[in-house]
Amino acid sequence: MKKDAVAYLSTRKKGDMEHHREILEEYCKYRFHINRLFTDHRVNSTPPRKREGYLEMLAYCQEHGITHILFLNLPALSKNLDNGLDELKILLSEGRTPYFAENDFIAHIDDPVARTRDLKNFLAYMNLYQGFARKTYSHHARSSSKPKGTIGRPRALNDGQVEALITVRRSGVSISQICRMFNVSRSTVSKILSDHPELKGEWKGARSSATEHK
Numbered sequence: 001m002k003k004d005a006v007a008y009l010s011t012r013k014k015g016d017m018e019h020h021r022e023i024l025e026e027y028c029k030y031r032f033h034i035n036r037l038f039t040d041h042r043v044n045s046t047p048p049r050k051r052e053g054y055l056e057m058l059a060y061c062q063e064h065g066i067t068h069i070l071f072l073n074l075p076a077l078s079k080n081l082d083n084g085l086d087e088l089k090i091l092l093s094e095g096r097t098p099y100f101a102e103n104d105f106i107a108h109i110d111d112p113v114a115r116t117r118d119l120k121n122f123l124a125y126m127n128l129y130q131g132f133a134r135k136t137y138s139h140h141a142r143s144s145s146k147p148k149g150t151i152g153r154p155r156a157l158n159d160g161q162v163e164a165l166i167t168v169r170r171s172g173v174s175i176s177q178i179c180r181m182f183n184v185s186r187s188t189v190s191k192i193l194s195d196h197p198e199l200k201g202e203w204k205g206a207r208s209s210a211t212e213h214k
Helices: 018-026 052-064 083-094 112-140 158-170 175-182 186-195
Strands: 003-011 031-042 069-070 098-102
Touching: 003 018, 003 052, 018 031, 018 069, 031 052, 031 069, 052 098, 052 112, 083 098, 083 112, 098 112, 158 175, 175 186
Parallel strands: 003 031, 003 069, 069 098
Antiparallel strands: none
16 A cells, blocks of 8 residues: 655756655655655755755645655755755754765665664764764864875775765765765765776766766
8 A cells, every 4th residue: 555645845846846756656656645845946055944945845845734745855855964864854853854866775665664763873874984984083173294204195085984984875975075075086086986886987877977076
């Protein structure tokens, strides 16, 4: 039996709407009935809860008791990774379960309880990583010169940071956003992803990766 759900799309170009709707509809087959679709246009840099369409969606969910919310992908929540992760935490705390029609890296699509558990585990991991990353970046900022006796350039990222980079890339975060998040160059990201060719190019089903990877 299909579950009642709402869908939210944040579009950049007018032509995106129909393509994104097709992706949602394919994802929903045998799983969800979309009661209503909500949209915002050119608001990717705006926090979700400051968007008109997004707030309208939340009010509709509250009024009709809907807990399943469909998004195109994780980055569709926000171009700012921190804002996107914060919004995921809020949605889960409100008893809502998010789903991603593209690049859904969380299992248990048909089990909301298990899915919510896995999403919370992912957010807990990211919270630990972000705290570690901030301390690391602060330490590097205080180091104004390379220690004596050091030969060659130091590694841009340590093993833990590399693992976190691969994790967020696998979740669908763009390379440009990863560069900003980890404060590294595109060439550094490319070298790290050289052992993961499936993460370097176009995401399967994505139409506009050419603009994303510019």
